[in-house]
Structure formats: structure tokens, C-alpha cells
Amino acid sequence: RKEVEQDPGPFNVPEGATVAFNCTYSNSASQSFFWYRQDCRKEPKLLMSVYSSGNEDGRFTAQLNRASQYISLLIRDSKLSDSATYLCVVNGGGSYIPTFGRGTSLIVHP
Amino acid sequence: DAGITQSPRHKVTETGTPVTLRCHQTENHRYMYWYRQDPGHGLRLIHYSYGVKDTDKGEVSDGYSVSRSKTEDFLLTLESATSSQTSVYFCAISPDRGEKLFFGSGTQLSVL
Numbered sequence: 001r002k003e004v005e006q007d008p009g010p011f012n013v014p015e016g017a018t019v020a021f022n023c024t025y026s027n028s029a030s031q032s033f034f035w036y037r038q039d040c041r042k043e044p045k046l047l048m049s050v051y052s053s054g055n056e057d058g059r060f061t062a063q064l065n066r067a068s069q070y071i072s073l074l075i076r077d078s079k080l081s082d083s084a085t086y087l088c089v090v091n092g093g094g095s096y097i098p099t100f101g102r103g104t105s106l107i108v109h110p
Numbered sequence: 111d112a113g114i115t116q117s118p119r120h121k122v123t124e125t126g127t128p129v130t131l132r133c134h135q136t137e138n139h140r141y142m143y144w145y146r147q148d149p150g151h152g153l154r155l156i157h158y159s160y161g162v163k164d165t166d167k168g169e170v171s172d173g174y175s176v177s178r179s180k181t182e183d184f185l186l187t188l189e190s191a192t193s194s195q196t197s198v199y200f201c202a203i204s205p206d207r208g209e210k211l212f213f214g215s216g217t218q219l220s221v222l
Contacts, residue, residue: 014187031208032208032209034210034211041198041212042215042216043200043215043216044200044211044212044213045151045213046210046211046212049210087152087153089211091207091208096207096208097155097158097168098143098155098202098204098211099155100153100154101144101152101153102150102151105150
């Protein structure tokens with residue numbers, strides 16, 4: 001089992017839709033979690049950190065469920081510009097080595 | 111945006127030749143990482159550094175070496191490039207372990 005797993009998608013949604021992605025992790029000692037966005041052939045860029053209490057940034061909401069070992073990203077009122085690949089990152093155990101999921105592809109259509 | 115520069119941006123080379131990729135940062139961050147990204151595999155860690163002359167292996171380190179003689183520079187060397195090392199290479203930095211990462215623009219390497 002991979003350390004960090006994501007559904008690759010693609011998730012194909014109309015503009016204005018709400019869409020959610022999950023990311024599961026295997027190391028229960030993981031300490032920090034992030035969501036990144038990657039556009040085609042570009043570098044990943046930080047979207048948001050994920051805090052234990054959950055956090056929101058505009059249309060984006062991130063949550064952490066330690067009991068079930070997953071993090072989630074909710075996007076409300078999807079825009080065409082949200083089309084991208086969303087990567088989750090987990091820093092696990094004592095080494096804190098950041099491990100990436102393979103990413104979830106989102107396509108928002110008119 | 112974080113001050114992080116990768117060079118070269120594109121490189122075409124032949125099998126068996128040595129290749130060095132450079133990552134330069136102006137943020138004085140302690141941690142630096144080299145990842146490769148391939149279709150179907152996502153981003154995989156090659157090597158990372160937690161200080162000058164302090165480096166360690168990642169998930170896919172075979173065939174790669176690194177050096178960090180200054181805080182700002184992290185070099186990735188392919189001693190004898192192989193076609194399986196054709197990939198997009200990303201450098202990333204972070205101020206401390208467990209912190210968010212900032213990425214360079216990437217290097218597209220083709221080994222023919």
C-alpha cells in the first residue's frame with residue numbers, strides 16, 4: 001500500500017459545482033498536511049495547509065480526519081480556472097520527509 | 111514567490127554522459143529537496159538536504175548523487191545518464207522539516 005493515496009480522477013464537473021477530493025495516508029504518526037495545485041507542465045504551488053480543526057480559504061475548505069487517516073479538500077462554486085491537478089502532501093513520522101500523492105485531476109467545464 | 115531557481119530549464123543528453131542540475135535559493139531555507147515527476151508515478155523524492163554537507167537518500171536515489179556546499183545551492187548529479195532518467199526534475203525548499211514546500215520551475219531532462 002502506498003503511503004499516500006489519491007483517486008487520480010479525472011473529476012469532470014460543471015462550473016458552479018461543489019467537488020471534494022480525499023487523500024488517505026498510512027503513517028499514523030504523520031504530523032503535517034498540505035494541498036498543492038499543479039497546472040499542466042508547471043511546478044506545484046501551495047494551495048493550503050490542513051489543520052486539525054479544519055480550515056477554509058475562500059471557496060476552499062480542507063479537513064483532517066486523524067482517526068480514519070485522511071485529509072479532504074472541498075471546492076465550492078467551481079471555476080474554469082480551478083481545472084488542475086491537486087496533490088496532497090503528508091509529512092510522516094520522525095523523519096518528516098514530505099510524501100506526495102499521485103494527484104487528482106479536476107476538469108471544470110462550462 | 112520564493113526565490114528559487116533551477117538550471118538548466120531544459121537539457122537533452124546522451125546515454126552514459128554525466129549531467130548536473132542546479133538548484134539555487136535566496137531564501138536561506140534549511141531544507142532542500144530533489145524530486146522527479148513521471149506520468150503514473152507522481153512526485154518521487156530523490157535526495158534531500160537538511161543543511162550544508164548534510165544530505166540523505168529518498169525513495170528513488172539509485173543513479174543519483176547530490177552535494178550541498180553552500181546553503182543556497184543544491185546540486186543533483188547523474189553520473190552516467192540512462193534513458194530511465196528522462197523526467198521532469200523539481201527542486202523544492204522549506205524553512206524547516208514538516209513545513210510547506212516551495213518549488214522551482216523544473217528541469218525537463220531527456221536522455222537519448
